[in-house]
Amino acid sequence: MRVLLLQPPLLPAAEVTPPLGLTTLASWLMARGHEPRILDLDLEVRERDSASEDRYVPLFERALDDFAPDVCAVTSMYSNSLQAEHLMRAAKRRRPDLVTVAGGAHFGALGTASLRRLPELDFAIQGEGEPALSGLLDALAAGSSWDSVPSLCYRENGEIRTSPAAAQIDLATLPPMWSTLGEALDIERYARTIQPGSPRRVIYIEAGRGCPFACTFCATAPFWRRQFRVKPAEKIVDEIRFLHEEHGYDSFMLVHDLLTVSPKFMAQFCDAMLEAKLPVEWMANSRTDIRLKGLLPKMKAAGCWKLFFGIESASERIQKVVDKHLDPKSAETTVAELAQHGISCTCSFVLGQPDERADEISESITLGARLKMLGADLVQFHRLRMWPPAPITKSPLPVDFDLDSLRIEYPFVQVPEDHVQAILADNDFFSGYFVPETIAGSPAQMAQVEMFFHHAVSLAPYTVAALGRLTHGGMVSAFYEALAEVGPLHREQLSWDATDDPLANWRALRPLFRSLIAHADLSEEAKALVQGIFGYEEWRMHFLCGMPTPEPAAAGGNNWSAFLCPLDMPQAIERLRAGEELTDDLLESRILILAREASGGIASYELDTDQLPELTRPDSELVRELSAVN
Amino acid sequence: MNAVQAVPSTVEAPKGLKALRPRKFQDPLLYTQVTIPPIPIYA
Numbered sequence: 001m002r003v004l005l006l007q008p009p010l011l012p013a014a015e016v017t018p019p020l021g022l023t024t025l026a027s028w029l030m031a032r033g034h035e036p037r038i039l040d041l042d043l044e045v046r047e048r049d050s051a052s053e054d055r056y057v058p059l060f061e062r063a064l065d066d067f068a069p070d071v072c073a074v075t076s077m078y079s080n081s082l083q084a085e086h087l088m089r090a091a092k093r094r095r096p097d098l099v100t101v102a103g104g105a106h107f108g109a110l111g112t113a114s115l116r117r118l119p120e121l122d123f124a125i126q127g128e129g130e131p132a133l134s135g136l137l138d139a140l141a142a143g144s145s146w147d148s149v150p151s152l153c154y155r156e157n158g159e160i161r162t163s164p165a166a167a168q169i170d171l172a173t174l175p176p177m178w179s180t181l182g183e184a185l186d187i188e189r190y191a192r193t194i195q196p197g198s199p200r201r202v203i204y205i206e207a208g209r210g211c212p213f214a215c216t217f218c219a220t221a222p223f224w225r226r227q228f229r230v231k232p233a234e235k236i237v238d239e240i241r242f243l244h245e246e247h248g249y250d251s252f253m254l255v256h257d258l259l260t261v262s263p264k265f266m267a268q269f270c271d272a273m274l275e276a277k278l279p280v281e282w283m284a285n286s287r288t289d290i291r292l293k294g295l296l297p298k299m300k301a302a303g304c305w306k307l308f309f310g311i312e313s314a315s316e317r318i319q320k321v322v323d324k325h326l327d328p329k330s331a332e333t334t335v336a337e338l339a340q341h342g343i344s345c346t347c348s349f350v351l352g353q354p355d356e357r358a359d360e361i362s363e364s365i366t367l368g369a370r371l372k373m374l375g376a377d378l379v380q381f382h383r384l385r386m387w388p389p390a391p392i393t394k395s396p397l398p399v400d401f402d403l404d405s406l407r408i409e410y411p412f413v414q415v416p417e418d419h420v421q422a423i424l425a426d427n428d429f430f431s432g433y434f435v436p437e438t439i440a441g442s443p444a445q446m447a448q449v450e451m452f453f454h455h456a457v458s459l460a461p462y463t464v465a466a467l468g469r470l471t472h473g474g475m476v477s478a479f480y481e482a483l484a485e486v487g488p489l490h491r492e493q494l495s496w497d498a499t500d501d502p503l504a505n506w507r508a509l510r511p512l513f514r515s516l517i518a519h520a521d522l523s524e525e526a527k528a529l530v531q532g533i534f535g536y537e538e539w540r541m542h543f544l545c546g547m548p549t550p551e552p553a554a555a556g557g558n559n560w561s562a563f564l565c566p567l568d569m570p571q572a573i574e575r576l577r578a579g580e581e582l583t584d585d586l587l588e589s590r591i592l593i594l595a596r597e598a599s600g601g602i603a604s605y606e607l608d609t610d611q612l613p614e615l616t617r618p619d620s621e622l623v624r625e626l627s628a629v630n
Numbered sequence: 631m632n633a634v635q636a637v638p639s640t641v642e643a644p645k646g647l648k649a650l651r652p653r654k655f656q657d658p659l660l661y662t663q664v665t666i667p668p669i670p671i672y673a
Contacts, residue, residue, distance in 0.1 A: 373658075373659070375658075377662070461659065462659070540657065540659070540660065544660070569655075569657075570653070570654070570655045570656065570657075573656070573657055577658075592655060593647075593652070594660070595639075597639060601638060601639040602638065602639060602660050602661070603638075603639035603643065604639075604655045604656070604657065604660060605643060605647060605652035605653075605655055606652055606653040606654070606655035607650055607652050607653075611650050614646075614650065620646075621646045622644065622646035622647055622650070624646075625644030625645065625646045625647065626644060626646075626647065628644070
């Protein structure tokens with residue numbers, strides 16, 4: 001059977017990697033004699049601000065005409081489900097004889113509801129797609145009944161029926177992935193989206209499926225029935241070798257919900273990578289309480305550059321509420337250990353559990369800032385969302401639709417009004433677009449917390465960590481007062497593109513930051529400390545970006561700058577990193593100097609304030625020397 | 631300037647500065663990449 005596998009617009013971006021689920025399906029179907037072709041609308045429409053229906057539906061219609069498939073199968077992650085529905089409608093309008101199938105995270109979790117919503121949809125596949133889709137295509141090709149095809153939702157005599165779920169496949173039986181795709185997917189088109197000079201040529205590859213844990217907010221663990229499976233290590237290395245040697249990829253995201261849960265597998269994989277001697281790197285998902293210390297040198301040598309951790313909360317109480325049971329203290333130890341071995345990490349938090357208090361969210365943000373200081377590359381804050389089949393979606397919770405929260409991950413910069421109305425009309429199906437009510441704040445306040453601290457921790461982690469520590473859980477309450485005074489941050493004020501100028505975001509955050517510090521419940525001395533730390537971070541940030549600070553530094557030249565810091569910042573940094581108290585004795589002014597060398601090196605010096613005249617005298621020998629640093 | 635990544639100095643302090651006996655000043659964040667955190671995704 002000819003089958004068009006369809007990726008609706010999900011997150012159009014300059015650099016695009018192949019849609020992994022569809023790519024795996026394509027190789028599976030080819031090995032069974034079918035003829036798949038992938039149409040990836042993220043690849044075809046790469047600009048997020050122009051990914052409108054008028055743009056992607058004609059592309060799809062042209063592909064239907066050119067390829068003339070017998071079946072069109074669409075996948076969906078929650079935020080592109082409406083686009084998937086538009087495509088199915090367009091498919092039946094253009095080709096009423098075409099068989100339509102939907103699967104993936106959203107349709108795969110809500111198969112019967114999908115058929116109920118969408119008359120143009122003939123079949124939905126629940127859970128793992130490979131055996132169900134190939135079984136359906138076999139049945140259609142043979143003209144036989146599909147009632148023995150597993151994991152299938154279909155209509156019969158006006159009723160929606162569901163066949164029993166398939167046993168999950170042994171991932172060792174998956175056919176070789178990338179080398180067998182033929183015309184199903186042109187990998188080189190993806191490779192060409194990587195910007196020239198990009199430090200990493202990144203691609204996602206599947207390492208396995210299934211996390212054994214039972215966190216209440218997690219949709220993927222139950223989707224894979226919490227059964228941990230991995231591909232054989234050698235098979236993963238073969239995929240890496242092929243993609244590196246044939247297409248030049250050198251950075252691999254090993255997709256698996258929790259790959260490191262088996263240190264034995266990790267050791268095998270590292271051995272296989274070391275033996276392969278490929279000049280590539282990789283990253284994987286882990287938990288901070290999985291002890292990898294003895295393995296870290298081997299992982300680093302085998303190319304591991306980064307791990308992803310879901311920390312979720314700094315509160316032990318919330319850890320229990322969400323069934324994660326992670327000791328938040330393990331996060332600091334693990335991130336610091338990774339940094340010692342030259343391995344970076346992303347740390348992610350989920351904010352806004354129904355009974356989570358504002359002070360608990362403050363503690364989580366403070367921990368996030370500390371992790372950034374200790375070596376985390378990125379710290380992310382997400383609001384809790386209700387994605388089926390996550391256990392939390394089974395409990396009836398009061399929820400609110402929050403457009404601003406949706407816009408963060410919607411395929412379009414502006415969510416079209418008809419999409420909003422469609423979502424509001426079916427909040428059972430679109431529960432992922434709704435956020436549970438929380439005692440920590442209103443939906444509007446929580447959206448601001450998510451947006452502000454996502455950027456604030458990245459740009460000024462010392463300030464956030466100090467504020468969090470000194471306010472003893474009061475940071476978020478003070479932030480709400482700042483919001484009331486300054487007004488909300490607007491998403492349009494911020495860039496979300498890592499290649500843009502970070503100073504633009506600093507300027508957007510600055511008024512709220514200053515108001516937050518002003519409203520924090522702090523002694524005069526503590527406030528002076530936080531203001532001093534903020535001033536230092538502002539100076540550092542501007543110097544690194546090659547720009548003068550909004551409040552001029554004490555002295556400076558083309559390649560150097562001296563800052564009159566109202567506190568002993570070097571000592572404050574040490575204490576913040578060690579998790580020690582910030583006390584009034586730190587309020588001793590210092591001169592801090594940064595000088596940039598032609599090679600890109602940055603020299604940093606600290607002087608007593610009585611030496612400031614040496615730096616401000618125009619005829620000073622020192623000024624001449626600093627200006628000549630290279 | 632985008633995605634700034636600085637590295638520690640590899641040259642000696644200027645003589646005039648050395649004469650002032652500057653103290654050690656270390657901030658690891660000087661050497662981490664200054665960049666906009668991308669849209670958060672769960673991976």
